[in-house]
Amino acid sequence: MRRVLTTGMLAILLLAPVACGGADPEAAPDAADLTQEAAPDAAEADASLVEAGDADPAAATADPALADGTAGAEGADPATAEAPTLTPAEVELITNFRPPSKGSEDALVTLYEFSDYI
Amino acid sequence: MYATETAREVEKNYIDTGLVKFVYWDLPLGSHGYPAVVSAEASHCAGEQDAYWEMHDALFGEWKMLSELDPEDEAAAVEAVLPIGEPLVEDGQAFQACVETQKYRPVVATMLRQAMDMEINATPAFLFGTVSPSGEQHVEPVMGYVEYEEFAKMLDREISRAQGTPIPDPTEVPTPDADAADDGGAAADDSGDGEG
Numbered sequence: 001m002r003r004v005l006t007t008g009m010l011a012i013l014l015l016a017p018v019a020c021g022g023a024d025p026e027a028a029p030d031a032a033d034l035t036q037e038a039a040p041d042a043a044e045a046d047a048s049l050v051e052a053g054d055a056d057p058a059a060a061t062a063d064p065a066l067a068d069g070t071a072g073a074e075g076a077d078p079a080t081a082e083a084p085t086l087t088p089a090e091v092e093l094i095t096n097f098r099p100p101s102k103g104s105e106d107a108l109v110t111l112y113e114f115s116d117y118i
Numbered sequence: 119m120y121a122t123e124t125a126r127e128v129e130k131n132y133i134d135t136g137l138v139k140f141v142y143w144d145l146p147l148g149s150h151g152y153p154a155v156v157s158a159e160a161s162h163c164a165g166e167q168d169a170y171w172e173m174h175d176a177l178f179g180e181w182k183m184l185s186e187l188d189p190e191d192e193a194a195a196v197e198a199v200l201p202i203g204e205p206l207v208e209d210g211q212a213f214q215a216c217v218e219t220q221k222y223r224p225v226v227a228t229m230l231r232q233a234m235d236m237e238i239n240a241t242p243a244f245l246f247g248t249v250s251p252s253g254e255q256h257v258e259p260v261m262g263y264v265e266y267e268e269f270a271k272m273l274d275r276e277i278s279r280a281q282g283t284p285i286p287d288p289t290e291v292p293t294p295d296a297d298a299a300d301d302g303g304a305a306a307d308d309s310g311d312g313e314g
Contacts, residue, residue: 090224097225099141100161100170107139108280109273110247111128113120114145114238116154117161117177118185 120242120263122178127266132273142174144229145241151189153198156217158226160199163216167207176202246272251282 086094132138144161146154157177164173177184180202187194196217203217204210216222233239238259246258256279260272271286278285 086224093221094224094228097228099143099229100165100174101139101141102171103133103139104136105139106136107133108137108248109132109276110139110141111132111273112141112143112245112247113125114143114233114243114245115120115241116144116146116150117157118147118150118154118181 122181124264124266124269128269128273131270137277138273143233144226145233145238145243146226146230147239147241149189150185152192152195153184153187153189155223155226156192156195156199157184158229159220159222160203160213160217162222162225163213164203164207166216167209167213169203169206172206173203176206246276248276248280250279 128138129140133140144158146158161170161173161177164170177199180198184195184198187198200214200217203213207213233243238245238261240261242263244260244264246260248256248258250256256276258272258276264272275285
């Protein structure tokens with residue numbers, strides 16, 4: 001299955017660190033927006049995590065019911081979500097995190113693989 | 119499995135040659151439970167000691183063992199993952215502490231959330247991201263396992279897009295071309311014999 005995503009989705013992946021989870025994937029920001037996306041501050045990271053917790057309780061709490069959130073959006077139940085409590089160190093970790101990559105920074109194509117180890 | 123078959127050829131022909139930058143994004147499926155989550159966390163713990171890719175490869179090498187664990191047994195997942203990573207890092211105690219304290223759980227959770235936001239909820243899934251010479255951004259998603267020959271055609275198409283050159287007809291079979299070796303076509307030359 002193939003389909004074209006919005007440039008906003010590309011921006012999230014290409015130009016923003018993981019911590020920018022609060023970005024709207026449906027948005028189609030211009031170049032200036034993309035630049036801003038690339039440097040979220042700690043407050044942004046914090047907000048995005050709360051949002052992640054609301055939508056995906058398992059992801060935030062690591063409950064084995066991870067399936068609820070991971071297997072598909074249909075399983076997430078915000079009503080039962082536990083709000084994640086993040087320490088400042090965790091916020092900093094997320095803010096500074098960059099997804100592992102290899103290859104030239106000047107490469108023509110950026111290939112993202114979404115997977116787990118099973 | 120992509121990681122043990124197609125990925126090797128992609129790395130050799132596209133990543134190592136500078137044509138493609140590769141990014142790995144954790145997407146621990148719910149049905150895979152704790153073994154998937156703990157593995158992702160452990161990979162980043164190994165990364166703290168500059169052993170991320172070694173751990174990444176080692177975990178994929180143990181996918182069958184990991185898949186046979188109880189998805190709901192976190193302790194078993196930790197017990198299974200630690201011996202995989204400890205030989206790869208210098209400070210085994212630090213690695214163990216990192217895994218056992220779930221240090222990277224918030225990071226993995228965030229990556230998971232972002233993937234879900236993009237409606238990517240199955241593995242493996244891929245995005246090919248390019249920016250054309252005119253600045254136009256393009257993302258081509260591919261869901262599911264793809265054999266190397268087809269994967270190489272997709273990459274060649276995206277490379278052409280990034281270069282602003284005519285995008286190859288997907289129905290055409292790439293033919294060896296000495297002139298193409300310097301402009302991104304080299305990988306296509308190998309696409310026929312590297313299928314995993």
